[in-house]
Amino acid sequence: MDVDKVVLAAPRGFCAGVEKAIKALDWMTRVFEPPVYCYHEIVHNRVVVEHFRRRGVVFVDDVALVPPGAPIMLSAHGSPPEVVERARARGGTVVDAVCPLVTKVHHELKVRASKGYTVLYVGHEGHEEAVGTMAVAPGAVRLVERPADVDALAGLEGPVALLNQTTLSLDEWRDVRERVAEVFPEVWTPSRSDLCFATTNRQAALREAAADADAVVVIGSANSSNTVALAKVAATVCAGPVLRVNGADELPEGLSGVVAVTAGASAPESLVDEVLARLAPRDGVEVRATTVEEEYFPPPPELRELLRALTGVLDAALGAHGDPAEPADRDFGAAEVLAAAPEGQNP
Numbered sequence: 001m002d003v004d005k006v007v008l009a010a011p012r013g014f015c016a017g018v019e020k021a022i023k024a025l026d027w028m029t030r031v032f033e034p035p036v037y038c039y040h041e042i043v044h045n046r047v048v049v050e051h052f053r054r055r056g057v058v059f060v061d062d063v064a065l066v067p068p069g070a071p072i073m074l075s076a077h078g079s080p081p082e083v084v085e086r087a088r089a090r091g092g093t094v095v096d097a098v099c100p101l102v103t104k105v106h107h108e109l110k111v112r113a114s115k116g117y118t119v120l121y122v123g124h125e126g127h128e129e130a131v132g133t134m135a136v137a138p139g140a141v142r143l144v145e146r147p148a149d150v151d152a153l154a155g156l157e158g159p160v161a162l163l164n165q166t167t168l169s170l171d172e173w174r175d176v177r178e179r180v181a182e183v184f185p186e187v188w189t190p191s192r193s194d195l196c197f198a199t200t201n202r203q204a205a206l207r208e209a210a211a212d213a214d215a216v217v218v219i220g221s222a223n224s225s226n227t228v229a230l231a232k233v234a235a236t237v238c239a240g241p242v243l244r245v246n247g248a249d250e251l252p253e254g255l256s257g258v259v260a261v262t263a264g265a266s267a268p269e270s271l272v273d274e275v276l277a278r279l280a281p282r283d284g285v286e287v288r289a290t291t292v293e294e295e296y297f298p299p300p301p302e303l304r305e306l307l308r309a310l311t312g313v314l315d316a317a318l319g320a321h322g323d324p325a326e327p328a329d330r331d332f333g334a335a336e337v338l339a340a341a342p343e344g345q346n347p
């Protein structure tokens with residue numbers, strides 16, 4: 001490597017929704033004997049998934065594979081209503097780690113469908129968030145991925161609404177939205193787009209960081225929608241190579257000059273540290289911050305209830321007087337969760 005400087009985008013990495021999901025699954029592994037089951041990858045990152053596998057979590061793509069009575073967590077991407085029902089029917093504790101910003105889109109879709117709208121949903125076919133959202137009202141929703149898909153729907157009758165996956169690139173979203181506005185001038189849209197704050201913040205930060213860079217490194221998984229969106233954004237501002245890598249071991253030799261670095265919303269900061277160490281910039285690392293994120297999402301309601309109940313029992317047994325309604329979730333972060341447990345051991 002012959003890297004002069006790294007410009008490190010901020011914010012990057014874990015968002016509030018991913019923090020919530022990782023900590024919730026960590027709570028599950030502490031409360032229940034293994035195995036705890038998780039429907040789909042809790043978030044799209046192999047380091048995170050492997051961490052939980054070592055802690056006795058079994059990831060399944062079909063809740064029918066979960067033994068009756070076993071605890072189940074549903075992933076951050078949001079699950080189809082029918083999956084939630086089938087999970088509950090297994091008879092064990094079910095905790096839904098869906099991000100509240102995905103739930104908001106589910107709600108919008110449900111309301112528009114009930115009012116007779118056809119909902120154009122901008123998303124990626126097969127992505128778990130898109131699958132889960134469209135399943136809320138499958139008869140009323142049409143998937144559109146690009147402007148040409150909108151043209152193909154020009155003959156639609158009745159009111160039309162426009163919703164979207166939370167993690168698209170701003171450019172890809174704008175292109176489709178503009179085409180929809182031309183074809184369906186009366187279209188209903190939410191007052192703010194459903195692109196989430198974490199997506200837009202990370203993309204804006206990367207635009208700044210990549211503006212003068214000779215190359216861009218985006219850390220995150222290929223199946224992470226917001227990571228792929230970051231790589232698309234980088235390609236519009238940097239003329240040099242844009243590399244999406246799972247970790248430092250995938251960096252090619254020969255990067256040089258100024259390298260911009262960021263990480264998708266499900267990529268742990270430990271991967272960023274490893275990439276920086278491998279790039280070893282001669283003139284150091286410049287953090288370019290565009291905003292500070294302070295969002296916090298509390299644990300899922302089912303988990304809060306469980307923790308309250310357990311805290312209450314413990315307090316009664318020990319004669320303590322803790323506040324059972326406030327488990328210590330705010331006191332630690334997902335990075336600590338991933339760093340805390342030695343391989344193969346439960347605390």
Ligand code: SF4
Pocket residue numbers: 015016017018076099100101102166167196197198199226265
């Ligand atoms: S990327 Fe956005 S929608 Fe997805 S989990 Fe994070 S905050 Fe929620």
